[in-house]
Amino acid sequence: MRYYLAPLEGVTTHIFRRVYHTCFPSMDKYFTPFFSPHSKRGFTAKEEAEILPENHRGMRLIPQILTNQAEGFLQTAEKLAYYGYDEVNLNLGCPSKTVVSKGRGSGFLAYPDELDRFLDEVFKGAKVRISIKTRIGKDDPGEFPRLLEIYNQYPLEELIIHPRLQTDYYKNVPDLDAFEEAVRKSRNPLCYNGDIRTVQDAEGIAARFPLAPACMIGRGMIANPGLLCEIRGTGAADRDAVRKFHDLLYEEYRRVNMGDRNVLFKMKEIWSYLGALFPGCEKQLKRIRKAEKADRYEEAVKECFDQRQE
Secondary structure, three states, rough: EEEEEOOOOOOOOOOHHHHHHHHHOOOEEEOOOOEEEOOOOOOOOOHHHHOOOOHOOOOOOOOOEEOOHHHHHHHHHHHHOOOOOOOOEEEEOOOOOOHHOOOHHHHHHHOOOHHHHHHHHHHHHHHOOEEEEEEOOOOOHHHHHHHHHHHHHOOEEEEEEEEEEEHOOOOOOOOOOHHHHHHHHOOOOOOEEEOOOOHHHHHHHHHHOOOOOOOEEOHHHHOOHHHHHHHHHOOOOHHHHHHHHHHHHHHHHOOOOOOHHHHHHHHHHHHHHHHHHHHOOHHHHHHHHOOOOHHHHHHHHHHHHHHHOO
């Protein structure tokens, strides 16, 4: 089984990916949070940092594109090819209302005929390989057979399926029966995505879907950066490993001079997941959430790690 790091906007930045790769066994693929096509000739400095090869040494990185316009997709793919990328990923999974309201992300799934025309134009013009990350529909699981029929018409590098509807957001449970239908009928290689938080979750997916050779993990990996070690049987990450990961991440965000307020915002978002590794530290976690100064944040973090039981 191959394991990929899912893209989470604002969280799995190039800094996060590089620090994770330094501290833990490498994921088989890393995906960028999405790029939205724009009219600028190149990328903004912030966008470029996400794809510069020197920020991703030793990683297999796949840039993700969010659009419902074939011309914009092809132009962005061409820009990415300039940096050496031979594969891009189309985002048909984002459930955000602001994205969906524009008919992009999982909002595009509500328009299967338009999606089919989009893919036809994209595959006729693309000079790179294309994978898709999708949900099983916008409002009803009955939409999925038609979507799968469309995907089967195109030579995808990979079809990554998060078996939820757009309207589910991240609630309810993944529809494993829908994914099983994809395993039976898909003509493209599959990757499972959704609610992999423990070794048991990963083993359950691998056991039920042995013909799906890849699994994408997002929130579960942020909540437990050592999860891949556990899945591969090399043992859970100990306190020192998690502390090293945290400290390097914190130092890197401070190094890019984004200001303490923005650094703390970034780190608090990480702690909204990571806090699950620190049972009994509710008071310290609350202090982390409320910290407005770096020294207060650092004190609360130190107490968390000092109190964590191995």
